[in-house]
Amino acid sequence: MTNVSIAVVGPGAIGGTVAAWLSHSPSVGAVTLCARTPLDRLEVVAPDGRLIQASPRVVTDPAQIAAPVDWVLVATKAYDVAAASAWLKPLLGPETRVAVLQNGVEHVERFSPFLDADRIVPVIVDIPAERDAPGRIRHRRNGTITAPAGPAGEAFCALFVDEALVASTTEDFTTAAWTKLSLNCVGAVNALTRLPAGVVREEGVEDLMRAMVRECVLVGRAVGAKLGDEVPDWVVERTRASAPDSVNSLLGDRLAGRPMEWDARNGVIARLGEQHGIAAPLNAMAATLLSVVE
Numbered sequence: 001m002t003n004v005s006i007a008v009v010g011p012g013a014i015g016g017t018v019a020a021w022l023s024h025s026p027s028v029g030a031v032t033l034c035a036r037t038p039l040d041r042l043e044v045v046a047p048d049g050r051l052i053q054a055s056p057r058v059v060t061d062p063a064q065i066a067a068p069v070d071w072v073l074v075a076t077k078a079y080d081v082a083a084a085s086a087w088l089k090p091l092l093g094p095e096t097r098v099a100v101l102q103n104g105v106e107h108v109e110r111f112s113p114f115l116d117a118d119r120i121v122p123v124i125v126d127i128p129a130e131r132d133a134p135g136r137i138r139h140r141r142n143g144t145i146t147a148p149a150g151p152a153g154e155a156f157c158a159l160f161v162d163e164a165l166v167a168s169t170t171e172d173f174t175t176a177a178w179t180k181l182s183l184n185c186v187g188a189v190n191a192l193t194r195l196p197a198g199v200v201r202e203e204g205v206e207d208l209m210r211a212m213v214r215e216c217v218l219v220g221r222a223v224g225a226k227l228g229d230e231v232p233d234w235v236v237e238r239t240r241a242s243a244p245d246s247v248n249s250l251l252g253d254r255l256a257g258r259p260m261e262w263d264a265r266n267g268v269i270a271r272l273g274e275q276h277g278i279a280a281p282l283n284a285m286a287a288t289l290l291s292v293v294e
């Protein structure tokens with residue numbers, strides 16, 4: 001398919017990065033940014049230092065949408081989904097699909113109150129990106145995008161052509177989502193300490209992170225994810241490999257005084273753990289403390 005029309009709801013760190021790259025994709029026609037805070041254009045510093053620029057149409061009110069699009073990409077934070085859903089009505093035609101680019105494991109559940117579940121394409125993004133100002137983003141390292149196998153997931157992945165964002169489908173989306181949640185749950189350590197990735201090098205922090213991930217692994221297995229015993233070590237290695245000054249999106253929210261995705265990233269482990277008789281006290285504590293300090 002060529003000349004695909006796309007609307008990105010929530011052009012922040014992830015939405016802005018993806019929109020900038022898609023604006024240069026040969027299969028993509030018009031890109032529209034559905035923003036809460038106005039922005040003039042996108043400038044993304046790519047992992048190799050290139051400046052990727054794009055000037056898509058920016059709208060700040062659903063009334064400004066004149067026609068439906070082929071794809072809606074929602075990249076707001078999980079806690080902004082209800083407000084973001086106001087964009088859906090004018091953007092949806094009979095064939096429109098909605099890709100949800102968010103962290104957590106509840107992409108479909110989050111959007112089900114607002115739209116038919118068969119239109120929703122849940123997407124896992126592993127793209128470290130930091131927004132310095134509206135439309136100004138540092139895309140720190142080449143990223144991956146993972147969607148479920150099937151025609152919709154494949155059509156979505158086909159939009160991405162640059163090696164900076166490698167998109168692929170998986171037959172086992174549950175495992176992909178819980179693997180990413182394993183990585184994300186330890187972000188609470190950064191948000192609670194207000195320290196970037198380098199905090200992993202402080203005494204005792206690696207062990208705390210492994211223990212948090214072990215809870216995630218046990219709950220993930222209970223809901224069908226295939227997570228090996230090596231996942232806690234993998235998370236620590238990945239965190240150690242990040243630039244010590246890199247700021248994950250949870251810490252980014254805390255530093256900016258915004259709400260935080262403590263429920264989507266830690267609370268969910270405790271909630272689903274409780275349903276399956278698995279205690280997850282570290283993640284429960286992280287969620288509670290983050291809810292208090294936000």
Ligand SMILES: NC(=O)C1=CN([C@@H]2O[C@H](COP(=O)(O)OP(=O)(O)OC[C@H]3O[C@@H](n4cnc5c(N)ncnc54)[C@H](OP(=O)(O)O)[C@@H]3O)[C@@H](O)[C@H]2O)C=CC1
Binds near residue numbers: 126
């Ligand atoms: N940043 C990262 O490195 C990664 C983030 N993620 C996940 O991706 C998702 C998005 O995160 P991220 O890009 O960091 O978040 P950001 O806070 O950078 O961006 C979210 C954007 O959504 C906008 N928004 C909120 N409500 C609305 C609304 N009603 N209508 C239109 N726009 C709205 C915000 O507007 P405003 O400009 O007013 O704040 C902001 O531009 C999260 O689930 C996160 O966990 C996943 C992988 C990596």
Ligand SMILES: CC(C)(CO)C(=O)C(=O)O
Binds near residue numbers: 103129183
């Ligand atoms: C793992 C990481 C840091 C980047 O993909 C992320 O998911 C986030 O910042 O929320």
